[in-house]
Amino acid sequence: MDRRKSLKAIALGTLSTGILLDACKEADKKTTADTAPAAIGLGPDRMEEEKAYLVKLNAEKFFNDHELATITILGDIIIPKDEVSGSASDAKVTDFIEFIVKDMPEHQIPMRGGLRWLDLQCLKQFEKAFIDCSETQRIAMVDQIAYPAKAKPEMAQGVSFFNLVRDLVCTGFYTSEIGVKDIGYQGNKPNQYNGIPDDVLKQYKLAYTEKELKECISFNV
Amino acid sequence: MGDLQIKKQPTNYDVVIVGSGAGGGMAAYVLANAGLKVCLLEAGPIFDPAKNSSQLKNPWDSPRRGASTKHRPFGDFDASYWGWEIDGEPYTKEEGTQWDWWRARMLGGRTNHWGRISLRFGPKDFKRKSIDGLGDDWPIGYEDIKPYYDKIDQLIGVFGTNEGLENDPDGYFLPPPRPRLHELMIKNGATSSGVKVIPSRLSILTKKINDSRGACFFCAQCNRSCQVYGDFSSSSVLVKPAIATGNVEVVPNAMAREVMTDKEGKATGVAYINKIDNLEYQVNGKVVILAASACETSRIMLNSKSARHPNGLANSSDVVGRYLHDSTGADLGGVLPTLMGRKRYNEDGVGGMHIYSPWWLDNKKLDFPRGYHIEYWGGMSQPSYGFGMGMQDMNGKYLVNGKQKEAGGYGASLKEDQRFFYGASVGMAGRGEAIAYRTNYCEIDPNVVDKYGIPVLKFNVKWSDHEIKQAKHMKETFKEIMHNMGAIVTWGGDDGPENNYGLHSPGKIIHEAGTARMGNDPKNSALNKWNQAHDCKNLFVVDGAAFVSQADKNITWTILALSMRASEYIIDQLKKQNI
Numbered sequence: 001m002d003r004r005k006s007l008k009a010i011a012l013g014t015l016s017t018g019i020l021l022d023a024c025k026e027a028d029k030k031t032t033a034d035t036a037p038a039a040i041g042l043g044p045d046r047m048e049e050e051k052a053y054l055v056k057l058n059a060e061k062f063f064n065d066h067e068l069a070t071i072t073i074l075g076d077i078i079i080p081k082d083e084v085s086g087s088a089s090d091a092k093v094t095d096f097i098e099f100i101v102k103d104m105p106e107h108q109i110p111m112r113g114g115l116r117w118l119d120l121q122c123l124k125q126f127e128k129a130f131i132d133c134s135e136t137q138r139i140a141m142v143d144q145i146a147y148p149a150k151a152k153p154e155m156a157q158g159v160s161f162f163n164l165v166r167d168l169v170c171t172g173f174y175t176s177e178i179g180v181k182d183i184g185y186q187g188n189k190p191n192q193y194n195g196i197p198d199d200v201l202k203q204y205k206l207a208y209t210e211k212e213l214k215e216c217i218s219f220n221v
Numbered sequence: 222m223g224d225l226q227i228k229k230q231p232t233n234y235d236v237v238i239v240g241s242g243a244g245g246g247m248a249a250y251v252l253a254n255a256g257l258k259v260c261l262l263e264a265g266p267i268f269d270p271a272k273n274s275s276q277l278k279n280p281w282d283s284p285r286r287g288a289s290t291k292h293r294p295f296g297d298f299d300a301s302y303w304g305w306e307i308d309g310e311p312y313t314k315e316e317g318t319q320w321d322w323w324r325a326r327m328l329g330g331r332t333n334h335w336g337r338i339s340l341r342f343g344p345k346d347f348k349r350k351s352i353d354g355l356g357d358d359w360p361i362g363y364e365d366i367k368p369y370y371d372k373i374d375q376l377i378g379v380f381g382t383n384e385g386l387e388n389d390p391d392g393y394f395l396p397p398p399r400p401r402l403h404e405l406m407i408k409n410g411a412t413s414s415g416v417k418v419i420p421s422r423l424s425i426l427t428k429k430i431n432d433s434r435g436a437c438f439f440c441a442q443c444n445r446s447c448q449v450y451g452d453f454s455s456s457s458v459l460v461k462p463a464i465a466t467g468n469v470e471v472v473p474n475a476m477a478r479e480v481m482t483d484k485e486g487k488a489t490g491v492a493y494i495n496k497i498d499n500l501e502y503q504v505n506g507k508v509v510i511l512a513a514s515a516c517e518t519s520r521i522m523l524n525s526k527s528a529r530h531p532n533g534l535a536n537s538s539d540v541v542g543r544y545l546h547d548s549t550g551a552d553l554g555g556v557l558p559t560l561m562g563r564k565r566y567n568e569d570g571v572g573g574m575h576i577y578s579p580w581w582l583d584n585k586k587l588d589f590p591r592g593y594h595i596e597y598w599g600g601m602s603q604p605s606y607g608f609g610m611g612m613q614d615m616n617g618k619y620l621v622n623g624k625q626k627e628a629g630g631y632g633a634s635l636k637e638d639q640r641f642f643y644g645a646s647v648g649m650a651g652r653g654e655a656i657a658y659r660t661n662y663c664e665i666d667p668n669v670v671d672k673y674g675i676p677v678l679k680f681n682v683k684w685s686d687h688e689i690k691q692a693k694h695m696k697e698t699f700k701e702i703m704h705n706m707g708a709i710v711t712w713g714g715d716d717g718p719e720n721n722y723g724l725h726s727p728g729k730i731i732h733e734a735g736t737a738r739m740g741n742d743p744k745n746s747a748l749n750k751w752n753q754a755h756d757c758k759n760l761f762v763v764d765g766a767a768f769v770s771q772a773d774k775n776i777t778w779t780i781l782a783l784s785m786r787a788s789e790y791i792i793d794q795l796k797k798q799n800i
Contacts, residue, residue, distance in 0.1 A: 043282050044275035047266065047302050047327075050292045054284075078631045085636075099284045100606075147629040148613050159629075163613055166631065170609030174639065175280035175287070180604055182636070183643050187569035188277060188603055190438035195399030197566055204559065206405050215382050215420065217396040217427045 057102045067115050069131050071097055071165070077142055078169045084182050088169050091176035097168050107164070114161030121158060192219035227492070230504040232470075234260040235795070237491050237506035239477045239521065242330030243777050244764035244784045245512030246455030246463070251788035253468040257795070260504050261460070262475040262493055264513070265302055265326030268333060270446035270457045274300060277440060277448075280605050287605030294323075296605065300333040300446035300454075301325040309672035313679040320545075320663070320680035321728035322516060328473060329456025330514070331731065332777070333446045336573055337423040337453060338596070339379045340774035341370045341782075343388030349770055353590045355656050355687075359769045360741045360750035363390070369782035377453050377781070378430045380571075381422035389579040395427045397575060398439070401568050403557060403599035403647050404576045410706035416595070416698065417581040424453035424778075425571045433462065441602065443572025452572065475502070478675055479525040479534075480509050480760065486529030488760045494673045508759045508791055508800060511737075512784070515765040516545070516663055519736035520678050522747075522762075523665045533665075535737075535754035540747050542664050544657040544735035545682055546771065549593065550725040551692040553699040553713030554648025557599070557706060558619060561645045568601050580653075580773050589690035592773040593653025595698075601644035609639050614711070616642075647708055651695035654773040655688050655727070657735045682727045692716075692724035732776050734765035752787035759800045763787050 046054070063071065075088030075097075088094075101107045118141070119129045126137045133141065145151060145158035146166075173179040195216070201207055208216075235257040238245045249261050270276075275298040280286045283297040290297065294304035303326050312322055325331040344363040350356055367390070374393035383391035397420035400408065408418040425443060429436040434457075435449030443452045450457040463469045474496040481489045481503065490505035511518040519542040525534035533541055580592030616638040617628025626634065666679035696716055703710050716723035740746025743755035752767050754760040763784035765776050772779075794800045 043284065044278055044298050045273045045300075047292065049308065050290070053290075053292070079636060080632055082633045082636055084640075096284075096286065100286075100288070103285050103288070103290070142631065146631050147627045149617060149628050163629070166612065166629070166635075167610040170612065170635075170639065171286065171606055174604045174609045175606065177279065177281055180280065183604060183640060184565035185601060185603055185643075186565055186567040187601070188279060188440060188442075189567070190277075190440065191567060191569075193398050193439035193567075193570045196402050196405070196568070197564075200402060200564055200566065203564070204402065204406075206402075208399060208405075212399060212420075215396060216399040217380075218399070 057099070060102050061098075062102050062108065063098055063111075066129070066131070067112070068094055068098065070115050070118070073131055073138065074142075074165050075169045077138065078166055079173045086178050088173050091173050091178045093169055093172035093176070096172035096176075100168065100172075107168070110161065110164055114157070114164065117157055117161060194219050225501070227501045227503055230260075230502060232258070232260070232504075234258050234504065234506040236260070236508045236510060236791070237504055238262065238510045238512060239491060240264075240330065240512035240514065240517070240764065241328050241460055241471070242325075242455050242512065242514065242764065243332050243780045245510065246329065246332070246459035247781050247784035248510050248512060248763050248788045249463040249469050250459040251785055252791065253463040253466040255792045257468060257792070259463070259469045260506060261463075261469055261471045262477055262491060262504070263328050263471060263473050264476045264496075265328065265330075265473065267471070267473050268300075268302070268327040268329055268446075268456050269461070270300070270333065270450060270454055271448050274446040274448045276442050276445045278445075280603065285606060288607070295334065295444065298442070298445050300444060301331060302327040310677070311669060311671060312677050313666045313669055315679065315681040318681050318683055319726040319728070320682045321726055322678075322680070322733070323728070323731040324514065324517070327456075328460060328471065329454050332453065332455040334444045335777065336775070337425055337443050338573065338577075338775040339422050339424040339453070339778045340594075341390045341392060342366070342772045342774055342779050343386075343390055345388045346770070346772035346774070349591070353584065355590055356770050357657075357738075357740065357745075360739055360746075365750075366779070366782050366786065369786045370778065373778065373781050373785065377424055377458055378426045378434075379422055379424045379778075380420070380427045382420045384419050386579060392422075394422070395430075397421065398427060398570050400575045401570055401600050402563075403560065404574070404597060406557065406559070406706050407597050407599075407647065407649070407702065408576060410702045410708075411578060411595075413705050414698070414701045415581070416578050416702060418576050418578050421574045421577045423571060423573050425573075426451045427571070434458070437571055439569055439571060441569035441572050472504070476673055476675070477513060477521050478673070480511070480521060482525070482527050482529060482534065482757070484529070486527070486757060488534075488757055496673075507795065508761065510761045510763055510791075511766070512762070512764040515733045515736045515768075516678055518762055518764055518766045519663060520665070522737060524676055530756065535747055535756040535760055537756050538744055538747055540659070540738060540745060542736050543659050543662040544738050544769075545661050545663055545680075545733060546655045546657045546735050547727045548730040548732040548771065548773075548775075549653040549655050549688045549691055550650060550730040551695045551713070551716075551723045552648065552650040553696060553703070553710060553723070554646065555703055555708050555710040555712070555714070556615075556619075556642070556645045557647045557708045558645070559707060560647075561619065562622060562641050563601075563644050565601065565644075569603075574598060587694065589687050589694065590656065591654035591687070591691065593651040593691060593695060594773050596650045596652060597648070599647035612638055647703075647706070649699050649702065651692070651699070652730060652773065652775070653688075653691050653695070654771060656685060657738070657770050658685065661727075663736065680728075684721065684724060684727060689721045689724055692722040696722050732765070732771060734768035734771045734776055737762045737766035738769050739767050740769065751790045752783055753790070761787050761791065
């Protein structure tokens, strides 16, 4: 039985609501690479105070165009396209970062100041802002701040900044549709949980005890 | 505001209940099914998991990818409205003391997002003073409450196994889910240190129990509340069927101000402000039940002063607000190298651990008086805000697919690292019993009111050496289990006396109890053994406030059992015209 059919079987067999059928319809839909922040009303449940707060946040703009362009280039250096998945910009990570610094104001000064620090370093070393540097120059700059243990002491502020950007880019990417698929998370769908697959038990030389097999719920799938 | 007036509800109810969580929901359910007319006041809006749950949303459905806000401290998908702070509703603390107060404002309260850990207290848990000389014994024993635990297991549904343990009683259990991979490894690691590991006991329906609720479909998201009512929330499992009897009127957004009393000191009803129209209301009932959460209930009692109750309602004993205590808590986590680079499959399971460790030692042989249980987590969970962060602390330390790398980095190599480390985390948390002290309390702050003009609580709570020593023991145990498993501790492992061994500040575990405790002696307890106020026969308290002590067990199952027991007593006493 394929997955969609088995989901329908679960739904019809055990439940009285439409939720699982909706989930099946969802699975039938062609997925798109769209990872834009959910609009109000389409996202999670919201109480009135949360709706008002989101309206306020969405009306604000924090980064200027130069800063956004810098973040996008940094994002694609940190998470480039590879044989498994797309890049940070494919996953619209810059949009996420623009939102999250408004939502978490503690990121605002480190991001704004760090971006300026980066431009000033590039200006000193290459006489250009980061985005105007050649690809080779950008990588030369990033290599000075991307490895905390071997970075020169005078680069320490740059290391802190890059750690923050790496964190935000990674979290933005791996919580996008592209990123979740890349990392291989297979849950968040209705199923009948049957424990650890046999081949995995074998790989780790583990087995369920007779007591567990007798007492625990199991399903014929 | 020249037209300020109080609107009096014309109906005279049999019972007015304040609060719709576990205690209030159960009271409404039992009383309404017995044919009594009930008014249920709730300080937050209506919430129905079938309509409001964020279950099965993907991380990208949230613009903050599930991160927390002050509105949702446990994350954007979590089903608790508000938490540590509420706009316009402050609380204060005595200098040098700590208390964090969680308040869920919604129909069903905290039961919409809770961990569903559903443990019975054992025989010893009601008689701790007789065992170690600390605190007080309850006026009831396990035999008094057992029939109610039995009924609740079957009415609500809980999975687990009968293990024949002396102080972790057997019950009516649905089959538990099989352990996950990291849980089998934890079990082996813990067992070799003598720590008992058994299937967890969670109120989640691994099998369908009736036609009004669906069975669990294993999405691991109980904290978002369940659209098919496959787990226990008061909103879906108690209040909804209570409303269906036609005997309950729910008043949402009703913030209780005080309990009204007559000249004889009997309760006549409840005064509240409606948060939507901002008008003042009064509703009358033959019986008043408080179930607003331990602290909020004591706040209402202390704010309900009258000639007959000069020290606050039913507080001639001066215990209301006192004996406030929370579970202890300390956590630790790390990575399990054998799980790095693991095979992918769906291991969501239920919304919580499939195994746990009940308290396994004898305190007579230890330097602290009360026990704790251990909760476990780990594995391949749904990514959310925070996922993939801190890679510079990981990828230089462990070989990635056999290669030594420089910490930090970027690019295709970083993507390889993220895939390699995913699903290798593991962690554990101790949740233990604190001693309830008279000197740990909340009181009315004489100087501060909330935006409705209601005087607020001021907290004054400190841990004692007993709790700190217990946390030290937790951390030592956790490190040993991690070591046995071959896991590496990455956080929570370097605690010492300077930070109480990582013991969370009181209130943080969100199990507050004890602020209107029951007892046989009206001089040192607020309630009798039926949750009935000594000083006010038609006032009952059915939330955690009634607890004398709270065991090393999460308190919800006992709140439910006591509330059911008190409600049956109310029905009986009304019939006999004793109240």
